[in-house]
Amino acid sequence: MIDALIIGAGPAGLSAAIACAKQDLSVVVIDEFYRAGGRLLGQLHQEPDGTWWNGIEEALRLDREARALGVDIRCGVSVYDVSRTPGGWNVSTTAGKMETPLLLIATGASETAVPVPGWTLPGVMSIGAAQVMTNVQRVRVGERGVVIGVNILSVAIARELQLAGIQIDRMILPPASSITGNAGLPEEVMRALLRVAHLAPSPLLRWGSRFMHSHWMQSLAVRLYPSRGFPMWDIPIQLRTAALEIVGKAQVEGVRIAQITPDGQPIFGTEQLIPADFVCIAGGLSPLAELAAIAGCPFAYVPSLGGHVPIHNDQMQTALPGLFVAGNITGVESAKVAMAQGKVAGLSMAHARGALTDLSPLTDAIRDVKAVRQRATIQFHPDIDDGRALVEKLALAP
Amino acid sequence: MSQRIVQHPVLGSLVQGKPLHFTFNGDSYTAYEGETIAAALLASGVRTLRVHEEKGTPRGIYCNIGHCYECRVHVDGVPTVRACMTVVKDGMQVSAGTVLPTPLKKGGHTS
Amino acid sequence: MDAHQLIVCRCEEVSLAELMETAEAYPCSARELKLRTRAGMGCCGGRTCRVLVDQVIEKVTGQTPSHSVPLGYQPPVRPLSFQLMGGRNK
Known part of the structure; x- marks a missing residue:
């Protein structure tokens, strides 16, 4: 029996897997793309200090680190349903059904379509x-x-x-x-x-x-x-x-x-x-929340985060037991923020399995998400902080 | 001429895998190990991967990460395979879908 | 721009004109608009056009989006073969 199943091998999912595995949890990551990395794959830009951010290298680094820690990463597997069980979650995939006590949905974002006459033409x-x-x-x-x-x-x-x-x-x-x-x-x-x-x-x-x-x-x-x-x-x-x-x-x-x-x-x-x-x-990105929706998560509509996002607290827990979210599914931000959120989700899951003897790594990781956000060179929306605050407030509401 | 980006100022030169052979609608194409069907066909100048099942309009890659299903093809007889997510294997037979009949579209009456 | 030439749902080739006319004729939910026009019911499951279908409803009804997701999601969220669902080739 595994401890945690992570859907999405992008920056959030892989960082979460690494954080969990470091606390000796048994972790499986699935992704429907043929290689791990999610939206990191393809990113290539120059940082203000002149160095290049090469997403392919970042993806390889995370993939290697996770595998070295014993994380089982399965690419080319699509998830088509998730449902609650008495002890956790049942995940239906094109490679069969999987049971897990803890589930992290880190499916990222999808591109917003902007229709133009003729846009179905090849090319x-x-x-x-x-x-x-x-x-x-x-x-x-x-x-x-x-x-x-x-x-x-x-x-x-x-x-x-x-x-x-x-x-x-x-x-x-x-x-x-x-x-x-x-x-x-x-x-x-x-x-x-x-x-x-x-x-x-x-x-x-x-x-x-x-x-x-x-x-x-x-x-x-x-x-x-x-x-x-x-x-x-x-x-x-x-x-x-x-x-x-x-x-x-x-x-x-x-x-x-x-x-x-x-x-x-x-x-x-x-x-x-x-x-x-x-x-x-090019129409920008919106959180890809379909699996959180069929799982039954309550949502918040927050334009500064890219649309409808599953309500979650600062530990990346949703309102549903054993269900976590991280990365762009919670709001469109840079890959660095997604990685920081993934670490929080991973430590939260370790905590949920009773594997954390000391809570300070989790509180530090939560603080780090905010610090990374402050340092981000690309802010996708000026009101991200307000959007994040609204979601956290909704998560605390009874 | 291949459309592969062999030299790149930041990413460096392309490390090409071993050549593989596959067919698309009966014609032979070459892919390099690790390439998707969509990438290998685009490298050979093929943009149209299927036609709309009802209207017959040509379609190609749209999202390239498996969300939109526009690039779906038949692979070795299996339908609805995303060309953008499927890595070429030697000897693969790929084909575009065709226009399908819609006998029930008008309540089953034939026009 | 001719809204008849503007395809919103690529899978089912539903135009903006068809969506606007349907939404105006039947003041309805995003779900009903989907069922009436088939926009969002094709192979991709509405992943490409769902936000646009929601926007048509917002435009016609003047309603601003609420916290609940306007166009619900149902499993399966990927097209599946009968074989995967337990069918057997004869």
């Missing part, structure tokens, strides 16, 4: 798909592409594609529709980009930051935004241009674009067709 993919194909699978997604959706994640990945020698023709907004939300509004997109001004040496951000002081100034900045855009790492970022349609017969051949007004409406007479052999759609 259109999510930006995360292009990231994994380029950095992990080492196959070029195309010669010349357009990124639809400008946000912190898409700008970072566009830079990664460019590093691999793939030309990003431009980054533009999706067509404004009743379900596009802020992603199609130049002013909202600009405000979100300016929050990460410190990350990229770019005239866009130097120019834009002068307009940050007031709402009125920001509106002015959007009205004055040059139609050719501003380059970031030589990639033109065109906040006053939107994709109208992705065109092609059997696969992507180009994108029909137009300049847009500050409120996202296409300007008549500015349409043009630009050639492209691939398109990346």
Whole structure:
């Protein structure tokens, strides 16, 4: 009989497995991808001190450390159901049913879709798909592409594609529709980009930051935004241009674009067709909470964390006995935060099995999550702290 | 020409596994050990992995991490296999799905 | 933009126009909208479009999202073969 089953071999799941195994728990980790690492696989960016954060290496390091501690990591196994038993949890997988007293759901996040006419054509993919194909699978997604959706994640990945020698023709907004939300509004997109001004040496951000002081100034900045855009790492970022349609017969051949007004409406007479052999759609991330939902977890809707998240306390326990969560399922943040949360969840599970003689490692790990969050160079949302506080408050409510 | 990224300024040069052979819709392709079906086909310039079962519209990779099922193919006779999550094995036979009949779509009446 | 050309549910090829028209004709829950249009009922189980289907309901009803998940989840959350469920090849 195992002590703990962990669903998801990403930064949170593997860190949790390591923390549990160090307390002599018997741990199994399952993941449906063919290799361990989750969203670490593919991450590649330069830290403010100039060093490179290479997610593939981080994933390998965690995978090796976990295996050396005796953690059983099973890749290529999908979970399709979880249900409560008198003594814990029953997990149905494509490799059979598994029983466990403690279950950690660390399934991460999925990419938010932004529909564009023509987006079902082969050659259109999510930006995360292009990231994994380029950095992990080492196959070029195309010669010349357009990124639809400008946000912190898409700008970072566009830079990664460019590093691999793939030309990003431009980054533009999706067509404004009743379900596009802020992603199609130049002013909202600009405000979100300016929050990460410190990350990229770019005239866009130097120019834009002068307009940050007031709402009125920001509106002015959007009205004055040059139609050719501003380059970031030589990639033109065109906040006053939107994709109208992705065109092609059997696969992507180009994108029909137009300049847009500050409120996202296409300007008549500015349409043009630009050639492209691939398109990346970037809508950001939302917590992938389907297994927590079928387990029966109560949820909280917290926009700053990316949507609906399972309610959990600071020890990563949900309201259901023996059920824990960690990583992006609890809110979209960086891999470093996910690792810190995973450690907390692992120590919490060890505590639940009576394996912790001293609680100080757990309290230290909880403090560390907050410290890592404070140090994060990428904040996915300015109100993350408020969102986290709300979830903790809901967890304490009777 | 292969679309593999052999040189990378940060990740270094590609360490290629041993070559394997597989077929897609009857045509022969080469993959390198450890590559997924989706990656090996894209490296050979194949973007269309299936057609929509009802509308017949072409589909390829969308999410590349197993969430969307757009890249589902038949592998050695087994349907609904995600090309993005399945590592090529030597001699694998892969095929795209086809348009399927929808006899019950209009309440069972044939038009 | 022509909402008929904008596919929201890729699996079942359901357009934004179809979703908006259905939501307006039958002021309903996200679940009912799903059942009426089949959006979210394809092979991926709604993993790609569920947030968009929720947004259609928000747009039409003017309701802001609550803490409960609008479009419920049911197992299995992956498509399964009958063989895995205990069926046998004859």
